[in-house]
Amino acid sequence: MSTIAIAARGLSRSYGTSNALKGLDLTVDQGEVFGLLGHNGAGKTTTVMLLTTLLEPTAGTATVAGFDVRSDPRSVRTKIGYLPENVRLYDNMTMLENLKFFGRLSGVVGLDTRISETLEFLEFTGHENKRLSTFSKGMRQRVGIAQAILHRPSVLFLDEPTSGLDPQGVKTLRETIVRMNTDLGMTIFMNTHLLSEVTKTCTSIGVLRNGELVYQAPLADTLATFPGEDSLEQVYLTIGSETH
């Protein structure tokens, strides 16, 4: 059985004449928490869109959980979970109704039990029958995570997961990401521009610059190559901004 969770080869995407992603070659092993760093517009969200089959590549291909995003997108979708940036979910439905909806779309068997287990795992019980219109941003984000892991995907994609959260929310989310990786065995692919998130949660990182992957290494190697407290910032600034 392959130990590779994500493998991209020459993955590209253009919007008209603009090349958002240029020939991405990337490998993420199973069990990793991978952080993709980059400036705004570097191609991070496009990469996630392509790997989650929401966009079709204009060139190249990728496999996620062993399935090709081009030839077998449906199988990819059965194996992934996804939390977009600033997701609001359905305001006029309760948390339970939202979770049941997304759980059913993913074909979860024993849904009621799975929802209870998931909410206990996220330490977020007691709000099941409240409508989401009454939820804070942090609470919505936890419902967003719950829907993404209900079907126990093998690869979980998080797009700027801490965007707009308060410091306590960021801390809780970081701990949750680590637990989803260690306790549920999920490979996690995370887009972020917050360096602190990467050092505290990721096992390896990649840096995108103008649609090209300019750096990829395990976190420990990065820290060794760029020693010092500001090491990641150094990596980010020296590699990511050269032609910015």
Next chain:
Amino acid sequence: MGTLITVIRYEILTAMRDRLPRTLMIVFLGMIAASSIIGWLTNQTVTAVYNQVLADGLTTAANPFSGVSPLRYMSNTVIYMILIGALLASVAGVQASLRDRKMNTADLILSRPVSTVGFLAGKLLGQGTWLAGVLLVSAVTNWISISVITGSVLDPTGGAKILLFYGIGWVFLMGFVSLGMVSGLRSTTEATALLIPILIWAVLVFVVPQLGTAAHPVSLLNPVAAPPSQGGFFQLMNNFLGPLAVGEHFKTASSFLLDTGQTASIASLSFAVIVIFALVAAAVLLATPRNTVRSALHE
């Protein structure tokens, strides 16, 4: 199949909780309830006018309303389907599409093993089920009010005709739900999304019939379909644009079902036009590309 049913179920749930279509639904049901009373009042007056004309010795013609079907009391319902029903259906369709774009949930759904066609078909059928419920309430309202007005329970044939009327009405309105959904998916702002199906409705209900019949726009609010004008230009226009005048076709089809004048042969064309309108609108909806379903809403 499971996915389709899930989408249908949740579409019904959210449609029932959406305040905007719900407000229009209340107006629609209120007017349906009022329409029988208006129909009865008008019928009473027309009969009295005829009796007066007869008493004054001004006519020897037979009363055009003697022995008319009790379903005639529903004639105003026809126009409310075209006016309020179509608007309700369009707004419900627009909201169904905008909901996922506003809440950023389209990406969540499409990153699951759900096909675009399955997702959109589920939403359309969910809206259709909700709409069928609204129309069923309307049908029962009509049945009860006609029974009360005539003083006797409407016979099963009358009841069946009411159901058939709402059946074709459902098909007619589903065309507007699809139109609203397409607009909700393709427009960049909520106002544009709401306005475009209303504009298309205005063209189909007012402009197209005017070109074929020379009827003035306000007279097209009458439940009786406008007869085509005799001029060569109008007959030409009527031949070309006639099939697009879905509002007039709905009046003709309803007139046959409610026993208010049209023959089966004339009405059959109108039935066909309504069904084709709904099918084309649904086909345009289901052909929406995946990327359009995911497109962001501005404003």
Next chain:
Amino acid sequence: MNSLTVHFGKEITDIRRNRFFILLLGFLTLIMVISVIVSALDFRTKMADYTLYLDALVKSGSTEVPPAPPLYPLQLLRGSIEYLELLGALFAIILGYRMIAKDKGSGTTPLVFTRPHSRFSMSGAKLLATAAIWGTVVVIVFVIMVLALIGVGTAILSPQDFSRVALSGFYAWLYLTFWSALAMGLVALTKRLSTGLIAALVIWLIVVLVIPQIGDTMDPDNQVPGGLFKSLQIGKADEVAVTAHFSGFETARDQIEISSITKHYERTTFAFLGIKDLYNQQPLGDVWLALLPNTITLAAGFLAAVAFALLSTVKRTLLRKES
């Protein structure tokens, strides 16, 4: 330059750059002109039928010449006026909505309110801009319609006809500004923009379509295609005599109709243009006096809507963000 003038200039620039609204106005003008053309063609068809009938009479040796269908050019504007009352009102709602939607809850509105300004400078400027836009649109549309009348309808208009058209244009301006102001007030007051828009659309549906439709279908003559009295072969004089017996019903029907501002606009304009037979070819002064109650109602509605918009479009409502 005071804050009112600055805001006014910005509003005008905003709307000039709003392609969608410009397209809507183009659409409205187009269908109004098409309506004039359709009416002119319909009249030509009737004239052609009359000529054929006359030829047939002459051939059969008859000496009796039936009167030709009369052409009153301004009556050809009926369909266009009806489009203005139906769809013009809808587009006016959209303009009112846009006026508020682009600023309400936006990041730039607080920047405006932290600068020196008078309480009603923003709402006043929006209303002035709305009035100016409708003024311009009405002038353009009515000029095009008159040109269509002269060009396609081959009509010869007297100076008094121009006065009648100008007066109708002024009433159209009152009516359209009324709808924009009403929509502005509703959208400003409601928490969600779309709720305000839908509230305005529901009012439009009831006032513009449903109420006049109820009045129209309650008219006994509208119960048969072609008209009840025509089907019973009853002349106009007898029709009036017969309907006089049903004054109670007619009063009730009238009360329903006049609860809609649209009917006041329609009645005044139809009277000025001679579309309503009763007022056709009557001196303008007499028509004005006869329709004064409708004018007063329309003007009162206009003022009330403007006041409503002025008082609703304030800092508190504009700074409120959607939940």
